[in-house]
Amino acid sequence: MQTQPPVIDAHAHCGIIDRSWPQSFADYARQAAATDIAGVALFSPVQEIYDRYDAHFADTADWQxxxxxxxxxxxxxxxxxxxxxxxxxxxNDFAVEQLSTAHCGIKWHRHADEPMYAYGDPRCRKALAEIWRRRLPVVLEEEFGNTVRFIRELAQGITVIIPHLGMLNGGFRAIAGAGLWELENVWADTALAGPGEISSYIQSYGHRRLMFGSDFPFGDPFQELENVRRLQLAPAVENAVLGGNFIRLQAGVDHGTDRADGKRGIEGSGQ
Ligand SMILES: [Zn+2]
Structure with missing residues (x-):
């Protein structure tokens, strides 16, 4: 008999500095307690990383x-x-020296009207090489042109997760038109996506690279989980999307050693 994988939320934000929203770990845990979510991929809120409201934003020691x-x-x-x-x-200071063996992925995020990543900076290529070495998946939210360039050119060999089934990367259809969904290294999450797009993705590209995500605090974990369950997918498909695929993705991450200190890292992928 097949055991059912745990339900894992592949996309949630949790912060410590920006208190304009209830988005602490306790806030997330409280909402998740009303569900059978057993694990969560967490990213910082954007506003703790750069000033998204200033297109001419210049980095400072304080922001670092x-x-x-x-x-x-x-x-x-x-x-x-x-x-x-x-x-x-x-x-865009590409601070990969801060990566540790406990990290499970990378969040790469920018909207069209926000300050840009310095793609031409040699540190960008170096960072991508380090991300590749650690086999870390990258959740990439970027405008359409940069999404295509990132996947086709910059991040070869790196697994890229396009969040929201592409909603903020130019849209589901634009990503489909660029031929990205069928690439083996391109995955997706369901956060805030509509039922039509989830179904049509599974129909066209299968269920092996799609993961449930809530986009907490923008999405409600309970509601987002319901949105997937309401599709009444075949049990094997639903199990894969709700957690099995995430576990498989994480099994590929190399938590081996930190280059800096050479110490053994955390064993396995769940910690
Ligand atoms: Zn998000």
Whole structure:
């Protein structure tokens, strides 16, 4: 008999600095307690990483400190109810030296009217090489042109997860038109996606690279989970989307050693 994989939320934000929303780990845990979610991939909130409202934003030591604090916060959770998979939110200082063996992925995020990633900076290529070496998946939210360039050119060999089934990366159809969904290294999450798009994705590209996500605090974990369950997918398909695929993805991450200190890292992928 096949055992059912745990339900894992592949996309949620948790913060420590930006208190304009209820988005602490306790806030998430409270909402998740009303569900059977057993694990969660956590990213920092955007506003703890850069000033998204200033297109001419210039990085400062103070923002670097903020990023460090926010990213480090995600490594500090210890919960019996929820397995936490911390993702490192990278910005354009490409601070991959802050990656540790506990990290389970990378968050790469920008909207069209926001300050840009310095794709031409040699540190960008170096960071991608380090991400590749660690076999970390990248959740990529970027405008359409940069999404295509990132996948086709910059991130070869890296697994890229397009969140919201592409809603904020140019749209589901634009990503389909660019031929990205069928690529083996391109995955997706269901956060805030409509039932039509989830069904049509599964119909066209199968269910092996699609993961349930809530986009907490923008999405309600209970509601987002219901949105997937309401589709009444075949049990094997539903299990894969709700957690099995996430577990498989994480099994590919190399938590081996930190290059900096050479110490053995955390064993396995759940911590
Ligand atoms: Zn998000």
């Amino acid at each position: 400190r903020r990023r460090r604090e926010s990213n480090a916060h995600l490594l500090s959770f210890n919960s019996d109810e929820l397995t936490v998979y911390p993702y490192f939110f990278i910005w």
